[in-house]
Structure formats: C-alpha cells, structure tokens
Amino acid sequence: MQVDEALVRHIAHLARLRITDEEARALRGELSAILDWVAQLEEVDTDGVEPMTRVVEMRMKMREDEVTDGGYPDDIVRNAPMREDHFFVVPKVVE
Amino acid sequence: MADSSDLTRLTIAEARDALRKGDLSARTLAEAHIAAIEAANGALNAFVLPTPEKALAMADAADERLAKARRGRGKGRAKAVDGALGALEGIPIAVKDLFATRAVRTTACSHILDGFVPPYESTVTQNLWDAGAVLLGKLNNDEFAMGSSNETSHFGPVVNPWRREGSDEALVPGGSSGGSAAAVAARLCPGAMATDTGGSIRQPAAFTGTVGLKPTYGRCSRWGIVAFASSLDQAGPIARTVRDAAILLGAMAGHDPKDTTSADVPVPDYEAELGRGIEGLKVGVPKEYRAPGMSAEIEALWRRGIAWLEEAGAEVREVSLPHTRYALPAYYIVAPAEASSNLARYDGVRYGLRVPGSDIVSMYENTRAEGFGAEVKRRVLIGTYVLSAGYYDAYYLKAQRVRTLIKRDFDAAFERVDVLLTPTTPGPAFGIGEKVGDPIAMYLNDIFTVTVNMAGLPGLSVPAGLSGDGLPLGLQLIGKPFDEATVLRAGQVLETAAGPLPEPEAWWTGSPPKGAAGRKRASGRRKSPARGKGARGAKASPKRKASP
Numbered sequence: 001m002q003v004d005e006a007l008v009r010h011i012a013h014l015a016r017l018r019i020t021d022e023e024a025r026a027l028r029g030e031l032s033a034i035l036d037w038v039a040q041l042e043e044v045d046t047d048g049v050e051p052m053t054r055v056v057e058m059r060m061k062m063r064e065d066e067v068t069d070g071g072y073p074d075d076i077v078r079n080a081p082m083r084e085d086h087f088f089v090v091p092k093v094v095e
Numbered sequence: 096m097a098d099s100s101d102l103t104r105l106t107i108a109e110a111r112d113a114l115r116k117g118d119l120s121a122r123t124l125a126e127a128h129i130a131a132i133e134a135a136n137g138a139l140n141a142f143v144l145p146t147p148e149k150a151l152a153m154a155d156a157a158d159e160r161l162a163k164a165r166r167g168r169g170k171g172r173a174k175a176v177d178g179a180l181g182a183l184e185g186i187p188i189a190v191k192d193l194f195a196t197r198a199v200r201t202t203a204c205s206h207i208l209d210g211f212v213p214p215y216e217s218t219v220t221q222n223l224w225d226a227g228a229v230l231l232g233k234l235n236n237d238e239f240a241m242g243s244s245n246e247t248s249h250f251g252p253v254v255n256p257w258r259r260e261g262s263d264e265a266l267v268p269g270g271s272s273g274g275s276a277a278a279v280a281a282r283l284c285p286g287a288m289a290t291d292t293g294g295s296i297r298q299p300a301a302f303t304g305t306v307g308l309k310p311t312y313g314r315c316s317r318w319g320i321v322a323f324a325s326s327l328d329q330a331g332p333i334a335r336t337v338r339d340a341a342i343l344l345g346a347m348a349g350h351d352p353k354d355t356t357s358a359d360v361p362v363p364d365y366e367a368e369l370g371r372g373i374e375g376l377k378v379g380v381p382k383e384y385r386a387p388g389m390s391a392e393i394e395a396l397w398r399r400g401i402a403w404l405e406e407a408g409a410e411v412r413e414v415s416l417p418h419t420r421y422a423l424p425a426y427y428i429v430a431p432a433e434a435s436s437n438l439a440r441y442d443g444v445r446y447g448l449r450v451p452g453s454d455i456v457s458m459y460e461n462t463r464a465e466g467f468g469a470e471v472k473r474r475v476l477i478g479t480y481v482l483s484a485g486y487y488d489a490y491y492l493k494a495q496r497v498r499t500l501i502k503r504d505f506d507a508a509f510e511r512v513d514v515l516l517t518p519t520t521p522g523p524a525f526g527i528g529e530k531v532g533d534p535i536a537m538y539l540n541d542i543f544t545v546t547v548n549m550a551g552l553p554g555l556s557v558p559a560g561l562s563g564d565g566l567p568l569g570l571q572l573i574g575k576p577f578d579e580a581t582v583l584r585a586g587q588v589l590e591t592a593a594g595p596l597p598e599p600e601a602w603w604t605g606s607p608p609k610g611a612a613g614r615k616r617a618s619g620r621r622k623s624p625a626r627g628k629g630a631r632g633a634k635a636s637p638k639r640k641a642s643p
Contacts, residue, residue: 008476015435015479016442016456017472018464027476030534034477037535038424038490044497051495052502055312055326055551056576058358075214081449088444091455 003031102127103282107186107339108366110285114157114185117165121154121185125229128187131604132231132283138603141268141278143192143250144200145232150187153229157185160227181227182346189284191275192233193240194220194330195319199230203321204248205238207466208447217319218351219288219330226346231284235274238468239438240295240323243540245273246531247470255303255524256281256599260565263602266524269299269540275333276303281603286334286343290320292327293426294520294544297556300333301519301569304558304596306586307333308340309544311577312551313358315344316351324433325356327426327548337557337587341365344579360577368580369587374408376585379512383419384543386521393518393568396560400516400570403592404585414512416504421497422546427538428481428494429549434471435478441466473534502550509575514585517543519556519569543571553579557586559593567596 005024008031012019019027073086082089102124105113113119129147136142164180195201195213202208216224224230237247244267245253255268256277268277272289276299279287289296291309300307308331315330322328332343345366350359380401385394401411443449443462450465452458467475481490508515521542530537547554553576556569570589574582 003480011476011480011483013460014483015475016439016459016463017467017475018457018460019472023472027473030473031476031480033535034427034473035480038428038494041421041424041428041493041497044418044421044493044500046493046496046500049496049499051492052326052498053495054356055502055549056358058313058356060355061352061359063352072214077445078214079211079446081443081447090444091452091458093455 003028003035099127099130103131103285105285106336107183107285107334107342108336110186111182111184111342114161115164115180117161121157121161121229122151124185125150125154125187125231128231128284131281135281135283135603139254139256139277139281139283140251141235141253141274141281141283142189142232143202143204143235143248143274146199146230147232149199150229150231153224154185154187157227157229161185181225182342183223184227185229186227186286187229187231187284188223188286188288189231189234189275189278190220190288191236191272191290193236193290193321194288195321196220196230196233199233201233201321202249203239204236204250205466205468205471206249206448207441207463211446213319215319218316218353219320219347222347222349223288228346234272234278234287237271237273237295238471239321239434240271240290240292240328241434241470241474242270243294243298243537244525244527244530245270245299246527247468249468252527253277254527254603256603257303257524257566258599258602262564265527266566267302267527269302269520269524271295272299272307272333276300276305276307279303279305279333279335280599281601286332286339288330288347289333290323290328290330291544291548291554292323292329292430293548294541296331296333297519297544297554297569297571298540300556301558301567302524304567304599305333305335306337306340306558306590307331307556308344308579308583309547309554310344310348310579311358311553312548313356314553314577314579315347316349316354316357318351318353318357322437324430325437326433327430329548337555337583337590338366338369340555341369341583358577363580365580365583368584371584372407373404373585373588376404376409376514376581377512378404378409378411378585379414379508379515380411381416381419381508381515381517382413383416384517386542390522392562393521396568396570397516397518400559400589403589404516406592407588409585411516412512414508414515416501416508416546418497418500418504419546422501422549423538423542425494425497425501426541426545426549427477428490429498431474431478432482432491433478435475435482438467438471438475470534498549501546505550505552505573513575513578514581515573517571517573519543519571523562523564523566523568547573552576553582555582555586557589557593558596559589561596
C-alpha cells in the first residue's frame with residue numbers, strides 16, 4: 001500500500017492534526033511501511049469468522065436509569081484552558 | 096533497620112510484617128524511599144512528579160492506624176483489629192502517570208495534558224489508598240503508553256538501572272511502563288502501578304529484572320486510567336518478587352460499576368495461593384514462539400525454564416498457536432484504531448494544552464499538532480486511516496477476525512494445558528536511541544507479549560537469568576482467563592529455581608542532574624559477584640534437560 005502526500009494530508013485533516021511539509025514527506029514513507037507490514041493479514045483465511053467484540057464473555061450489567069453522579073461544575077471546568085463561569089470558551093463557531 | 100538502604104531493600108511482604116509488629120514506622124519507610132528518589136532521579140528520570148509531602152502525610156495516617164491496631168491487639172482483639180488494617184498499610188507505592196490521581200498532576204507524559212490536575216481518582220489507585228498504601232509520586236512512561244522503550248515521553252527517556260557488564264552506555268528500561276520498572280529495579284519504591292496494552296508491563300519488567308503482571312482483561316477497573324486502546328488496556332503491578340506482585344494484584348483488583356468491562360468475579364487471596372507447588376500442573380510450550388532467528392541465549396533461557404518447571408513436578412508438552420505471527424500486525428491495526436478514537440478528546444477545550452487558531456478547527460489542529468509527539472501522531476494517523484470510509488472492512492474488521500482466530504488458538508491450547516511458558520522478549524534491553532528511527536523494529540519488541548492482550552489473558556514476566564553481557568532476561572507465563580493464581584504459583588517456582596538476580600550496581604546515586612547520565616564513569620563490579628552469572632549458570636546446568 002503506497003500512501004502519497006495528498007492522502008497523508010487528507011488523513012491528517014480527518015484526525016485534526018496540522019502537519020508540516022517535512023512531516024508529510026516523512027509520514028508518507030512511515031505509513032506506507034506500516035501498512036505494507038500489516039498487509040500480511042491478507043494471507044489469513046477469515047471467511048465465516050466473526051470479528052471479535054470482547055475478549056472475555058460477560059453479560060452487560062443493567063442498572064436503573066437514574067442520576068448517580070454530578071453536581072460539581074467547578075470541578076468540571078477547573079482544568080479548562082479558557083472558561084467563563086461554568087462554560088468552556090471556544091473560538092466563535094456560528095456567524 | 097537503621098540504614099535506609101536496608102529499608103529500600105525490603106520487599107512489600109517484609110515491610111508489611113515489620114510495620115504490623117511495630118519494628119518499623121511507615122514514616123521511616125517513606126523517608127528512606129524519598130531519599131532514594133532524590134538521590135537517583137536526576138540520573139534515572141523514573142519519576143515525573145515525586146510527591147514527598149503527600150507521602151509523609153499518608154505515612155503518618157498509616158502509622159496512626161497501625162498504632163491503634165497494636166493497642167487493640169494488646170487488649171486481646173487481635174483478629175478483629177488486624178482485619179481492620181488494609182493489605183498495604185504503610186507501604187509506599189509509585190504510580191505510572193497514566194492513572195488519574197486526585198489533586199496530583201496527571202499527564203500520560205504528553206505535552207497535550209500539560210498541567211492537568213484530575214478532580215477524581217482512578218479506581219485502581221483508590222483501591223490502593225483504601226488498603227493503606229502511601230503515594231511516593233508519579234512515574235514516567237511512553238507518551239499515552241505508546242512505545243516499547245520509554246523514549247516517547249514528553250519528560251524525556253528513563254534510563255535503565257542496569258548496564259552491560261564493563262559498559263556505561265545508557266540503556267532503555269523498556270516501555271511503556273519504563274518509569275515503573277526502573278523505579279522498582281533501582282529500589283526507589285518496592286512496587287509500582289503500571290499498565291499493559293501490548294506488553295507494557297511485561298517487557299520493561301524483563302528488561303529491568305523485575306516481576307510484572309498483566310492481569311486478565313476485566314480483572315482491574317480501567318476507570319480513571321488514561322485510555323489508549325480500550326479493548327486491550329489493563330492495569331497491573333511491577334514488583335521485585337512474585338509474592339509482592341500477588342499482594343498488589345489482590346489490592347488493585349475487583350469489580351467496579353464505573354467500568355462496564357470490569358468483571359464481577361471473586362478476587363482470590365493470591366498470596367495464600369502461593370507455595371502450593373505445581374505438582375501435576377500441565378505446562379504448554381507453544382512451538383510457534385520458537386521463531387526463526389531466536390537468539391541462542393533466549394532459547395537456552397526458555398529450556399532452563401522448562402526444566403525448572405519439570406523438576407517441580409509439572410508436565411510439559413508442546414502446543415500449537417498457529418496464528419501467533421499475525422498477532423502483531425493485527426495489533427497494529429486494532430490498537431491505533433482505538434487510540435485514534437480515544438485521543439479525539441484532546442482538543443484544547445476542556446483540559447490541557449490549547450494553541451490558538453483562526454477558527455475552531457484550526458485551534459484543534461494546532462493544539463493537537465503541538466501537543467502530540469511523533470509516535471502518537473503516527474498511530475493516530477494509522478488509526479484514522481484504517482477506520483476511514485472504504486478501509487474499515489479491509490483493515491479493522493479483518494484484524495478483529497484474526498483476533499478471534501488468535502483467541503481460538505489459546506482456547507484450544509488451554510483444553511490441554513493449564514499455563515503456557517514462553518520468553519518475555521526476543522532479547523535484553525537495548526541502547527537509548529538504538530531503535531528510534533525504525534518503528535517496526537521497535538514494534539517487534541512485543542512479539543511474545545502482544546498475543547496475550549489480543550486474547551485478554553493474564554501474563555506474568557519473571558526474571559530468569561542474565562544475558563551474556565550481564566543484562567536481565569525474563570520468562571513469561573500465560574494463564575487461562577481469571578486464573579492469575581496459577582500463573583503466580585508457577586511464577587514463584589521459576590523465581591525460586593532461578594534464585595535472586597544480582598543487584599545492579601548503584602551507579603545512579605548522588606549523580607548530577609539530568610543530562611549527565613550518559614557521561615563516562617569508571618565501571619565497577621556488580622555487587623555480590625558470587626551470586627552472578629557464573630553461579631547461576633553452574634546452578635542451572637545440572638538441572639538442564641532436553642527440550643520437549
């Protein structure tokens with residue numbers, strides 16, 4: 001699988017990562033090498049094999065649908081890089 | 096017990112017994128470790144945040160509880176009073192920086208979590224404090240636990256306390272729990288919390304001559320642990336003896352309603368299960384692990400391990416795990432996919448670093464570009480790619496199907512045997528910088544450990560000997576789901592047969608601050624040369640048997 005720089009940029013945008021031209025060039029080679037290496041999985045016959053969803057069989061526990069936690073907005077916003085009262089502040093997103 | 100270097104030599108079991116008898120105070124024990132950290136951390140960089148004041152306050156509180164228990168015992172209520180004491184009353188522990196610790200900075204050793212001070216405590220660490228343990232500080236690790244050498248940490252690499260004989264080259268301690276392993280090996284703490292997603296407890300344990308246990312997926316709660324790959328991550332202990340690992344697991348484990356993947360199954364008394372011997376235990380040796388190119392040294396170590404278990408009465412037989420070679424490539428699809436999803440939360444809005452941008456998307460992109468290191472970016476990109484439209488089936492679903500086959504291999508093997516024995520790593524610790532430029536060479540470090548995470552099984556690494564140039568090597572035991580007790584029991588047999596490793600020479604004490612760690616020093620002999628490699632070889636050779 002050969003990854004070109006345009007694809008690297010596209011993936012980086014999907015991942016919300018700004019990358020420099022130099023990084024894009026280096027990543028092109030690195031990602032290609034990793035994808036070539038994982039391509040050996042194509043050898044494995046997986047017809048009719050279910051994809052794994054969990055390693056240990058267990059039944060999901062049900063609980064009452066009720067509030068069990070919360071009521072501490074100060075703690076929630078304490079680590080925010082920008083905040084006002086109990087709100088997170090972000091750049092303007094609507095015109 | 097006046098000499099503080101003696102106090103840092105105590106195992107958790109020994110310290111616990113001394114504390115309960117009143118021969119030792121938790122404060123004195125904490126002080127000895129705080130002094131050891133101060134003297135060593137400049138050279139080793141194992142701690143990213145020592146917490147000496149908190150340690151002393153917690154130690155004083157433990158001393159009060161211990162004193163109260165002793166007074167009660169004097170009044171003849173011994174049983175009730177001992178029962179009120181926690182399993183780790185007064186024991187100092189250090190914690191990988193992946194566990195959220197209330198009011199103590201937690202960064203996963205990433206720039207993007209700069210200054211994050213959790214307002215909550217992870218369930219595993221809360222269990223430790225409830226058991227009376229004392230927090231010595233937060234330990235270095237690969238950024239977001241992504242790495243096998245502790246070189247991707249934003250706080251810089253950890254240096255392995257061990258060096259090759261006659262060399263002062265700085266070696267990696269393994270990763271991602273490199274700080275945990277190095278701190279335990281250098282006696283900066285008797286035990287440490289760690290996490291393992293593809294080998295991050297067992298590989299560093301093997302590289303530092305320590306005991307590392309990855310429990311069954313679901314044995315310990317993942318709540319409050321910075322998530323890397325949610326279907327693979329599991330918390331476990333690193334310690335200096337199998338008994339100590341058993342004590343720590345007992346305190347960490349248990350069902351947690353806050354983690355839906357934590358198992359609601361009873362937690363046995365692991366320590367009590369030790370010492371029952373392994374007469375009649377069926378041990379499997381997977382033939383696929385004898386990979387072409389396996390070094391003669393690792394092969395010999397493995398054979399010695401087989402012989403030790405046979406001598407203790409185990410029946411050893413060959414088993415087949417045919418999909419072993421596909422575990423690592425499947426892992427490098429599943430783990431990055433889950434990581435790219437988990438790491439989407441680091442966006443500069445709710446916590447950590449924010450780098451401004453012209454609009455919200457450029458703020459996200461700038462923050463993540465500056466906040467994540469190269470290896471994290473690489474994995475986020477791989478993960479984003481394999482989950483993107485048109486590739487999901489070919490990569491992610493394919494890898495999860497292969498994972499089912501890997502699990503079936505183990506299920507079939509465990510119909511015939513109780514536990515599996517393999518080497519932990521393909522070789523000993525390597526030099527800092529040696530594998531940085533080649534991601535795949537670095538990934539191959541986890542070739543023997545990653546299968547265990549893919550199948551959710553418990554795995555234990557036990558120090559089992561030294562390499563030709565004097566570095567520790569580990570053997571791995573793999574157990575059935577939730578059968579850590581058998582793994583620990585067999586591990587203790589290996590530990591006893593191998594005998595204690597010589598201690599690494601304490602070159603790191605009183606060193607000048609960081610950066611000077613690699614400079615030239617006169618290399619000295621290791622302590623206790625009589626217990627060194629020569630003695631081990633001589634001890635092992637008459638026991639050696641033909642491999643199965």
